[in-house]
Structure formats: structure tokens, C-alpha cells
Amino acid sequence: xxxxxxxxxxxxxxxxxxxxxxxxxxVYGIAKMLNFAHGDVIMVGAxxxxxxxxxxxxxxVLGVLIAMLLCTFLGIIVERLAYKPLRxxxxxxxxxxxxxxxxxxxxxxxxxxxxxxxxxxxxxxxGAYKLFDGALSVSHVTVLTIVTCLLIMIxxxxxxxxxxxGKAMRACSEDKSAAQLMGINVNAxxxxxxxxxxxxxxxxxxxxxxxxxxLMPTTGSLPGIKAFTAAVFGGIGSIPGAFLGGLMLGVIExxxxxxxxxxxxxxxxxxxxxxxxxxxxxxxxxxxxxxxx
Numbered sequence: 001x002x003x004x005x006x007x008x009x010x011x012x013x014x015x016x017x018x019x020x021x022x023x024x025x026x027v028y029g030i031a032k033m034l035n036f037a038h039g040d041v042i043m044v045g046a047x048x049x050x051x052x053x054x055x056x057x058x059x060x061v062l063g064v065l066i067a068m069l070l071c072t073f074l075g076i077i078v079e080r081l082a083y084k085p086l087r088x089x090x091x092x093x094x095x096x097x098x099x100x101x102x103x104x105x106x107x108x109x110x111x112x113x114x115x116x117x118x119x120x121x122x123x124x125x126x127g128a129y130k131l132f133d134g135a136l137s138v139s140h141v142t143v144l145t146i147v148t149c150l151l152i153m154i155x156x157x158x159x160x161x162x163x164x165x166g167k168a169m170r171a172c173s174e175d176k177s178a179a180q181l182m183g184i185n186v187n188a189x190x191x192x193x194x195x196x197x198x199x200x201x202x203x204x205x206x207x208x209x210x211x212x213x214x215l216m217p218t219t220g221s222l223p224g225i226k227a228f229t230a231a232v233f234g235g236i237g238s239i240p241g242a243f244l245g246g247l248m249l250g251v252i253e254x255x256x257x258x259x260x261x262x263x264x265x266x267x268x269x270x271x272x273x274x275x276x277x278x279x280x281x282x283x284x285x286x287x288x289x290x291x292x293x
Contacts, residue, residue: 001135008138012141014249019148019152019203019207021231021242025237036228037102039222040220041205042204043105044105045206046209049063071198075195083194106221141207153239238286
């Protein structure tokens with residue numbers, strides 16, 4: 001049962017990574033840029049949810065919805081001000097800008113909310129389901145996290161594959177110039193992608209802080225990097241790949257902490273990533289793309 005407990009914990013942590021990774025992979029798949037400020041949007045969403053629930057005593061669901069709304073708006077603003085002017089710029093310029101946006105959001109959070117750690121209230125309570133006469137314990141937060149991740153994955157897949165906006169996103173991902181010639185508003189489509197990714201970041205922030213309650217301005221940094229790793233692991237640009245990569249990364253991290261060393265768990269995670277990329281450079285579900293020069 002101990003093994004099963006660790007496995008469920010890994011799936012729960014991996015579900016959070018998967019939700020965050022979906023934001024990375026959508027932006028990269030459509031806009032072909034890496035938004036390294038995504039982790040800090042998670043932090044903003046967590047703080048907004050914290051103040052809505054803890055200070056203003058709003059229902060947790062309403063707090064998460066407010067966080068999603070504000071993070072969606074923040075994602076659109078960041079895209080318009082920081083990334084839209086760099087559509088034709090070299091990838092290095094975009095990368096430096098993303099790092100700059102990340103530092104800006106972190107320091108703005110320090111000014112607004114200070115560096116003092118805050119204890120995030122659980123959005124569903126600290127209880128747990130006891131199975132097999134108490135040998136297996138599954139917390140309510142774990143169940144909520146896994147169910148939320150599955151629902152997001154299903155809804156997002158249906159949206160991408162079945163709706164007009166989703167088809168526009170796929171067209172922009174294939175060829176922006178051709179999509180524009182077919183009447184698709186490329187700028188609006190990219191803004192929508194940032195909006196969806198940022199909204200998902202708010203959900204991930206609330207779930208992350210429910211599972212790991214300490215909230216600080218740097219809260220989203222490490223999970224954001226690990227979620228980016230999960231997106232690369234699964235195949236960046238692939239939505240199923242982000243989901244699979246997130247789950248596998250979470251399971252590997254928990255088992256590494258349990259059976260190897262809690263201090264070396266991050267090293268094990270990145271070592272596995274290196275091995276996978278050496279064998280399959282595009283990631284587990286990524287497609288190898290041949291570029292014409």
C-alpha cells in the first residue's frame with residue numbers, strides 16, 4: 001500500500017504539472033515562443049485566490065473564478081505589450097523579454113504582498129478518504145486535483161478539435177501566413193491562446209497552494225520550470241504530450257524522493273529528461289519537424 005500511496009501522490013503532483021504544462025505547450029505550439037513568465041502568472045493567480053478566500057471570505061469556487069478572470073486578463077496584457085511587438089524578432093529577444101516579464105511580476109508581487117510567507121487555505125478541506133482499513137489514504141485535494149486535470153484535458157481537447165476557434169489555433173500552428181490568407185485573425189488567435197494558458201495557470205496556482213500551502217512571490221518559479229520540463233518531456237506543442245509528461249514527471253519526482261533522496265529528486269527528474277531527449281529528441285509524443293533552410 002505504501003507504493004500505491006506514493007503513486008497516487010505522484011499522479012496528483014503530476015496533474016498540477018500537466019495543467020501548467022498545457023499553458024506552455026499551447027503558447028509554443030501556436031505562437032512558437034516560450035513564455036517563461038508563465039510560472040509567475042501561477043503565483044499571481046494563487047495570491048488573488050488567497051485574498052479572495054482568506055481575507056474577503058468568498059467561497060473557494062468564486063475565488064478560483066476571480067483568479068482565472070484576472071489571470072486571463074493579465075495574460076492578454078502581457079502578450080499585447082511584451083510579445084506582440086516581437087512577432088518577427090529573433091527567438092533570443094523573445095526569451096530575454098520573457099525573463100524580464102517574469103522578474104517584473106515577481107517584484108510587483110513583492111511590492112504588493114511583501115515577501116512574508118502566507119498559509120494558503122485549502123479550497124476543499126484537509127480531510128482524506130480512507131481505503132483498505134486505513135492502509136491507503138487519499139486526500140480530498142488529491143482527488144480534486146486529478147479530477148480537475150482530467151476535466152481540463154478533455155474540455156481543452158474538444159475545444160481544439162471541434163470548435164471554430166480551436167481549428168483557427170491549429171491553422172495558426174501549422175502556418176500563420178496561410179491562416180491569415182484564409183481570413184483567420186492571427187493576432188486575436190494568439191491572444192486567445194495566452195488567455196487560455198493564463199486562466200489554466202490560475203487553476204494550477206490554487207491547486208498547488210492547496211496541496212503545498214506556503215505562498216510566496218517565488219511560489220510559481222520552480223513548478224513553472226518543472227512544468228516546462230514536463231512539456232518538453234511529453235513533446236512541446238502536443239497537448240496529450242503535456243498531459244503525459246506532467247503525470248510522468250510527478251510520479252518520477254515522488255518516487256525519487258521516497259526511494260532515492262529528497263535532495264536529489266530534482267536531479268533525477270532532469271536526468272530522466274536528458275535520457276529521453278537523447279533517445280527521442282522531440283519528446284514522447286512530439287513530432288520531428290524538418291525545416292527548410
